[in-house]
Amino acid sequence: MASSKAKVTLKLLIDTKSKRVLFAEAGKDFVDFLFHLLRLPVGTVVKLLTTQTMLGPWATFTKASKILTKPTSSPTQPSWIS
Numbered sequence: 001m002a003s004s005k006a007k008v009t010l011k012l013l014i015d016t017k018s019k020r021v022l023f024a025e026a027g028k029d030f031v032d033f034l035f036h037l038l039r040l041p042v043g044t045v046v047k048l049l050t051t052q053t054m055l056g057p058w059a060t061f062t063k064a065s066k067i068l069t070k071p072t073s074s075p076t077q078p079s080w081i082s
Contacts, residue, residue, distance in 0.1 A: 008033070
């Protein structure tokens, strides 16, 4: 297999005081990569990532979904009530 080096460009203008990205400029390769990631099913992405590598709401969502999908002692009582 031939090795090819792809250069991905991404320029960011960041406001360091408010810690926000003000402007982003990306090359075609980076945009294609992002669209490729968006085409993946969410379940596949969640399985690939662990809660240690996830940030923010995804980690919380994953933990909550694991708690809610645990079998309960009573089939009529949801797991979050016990």
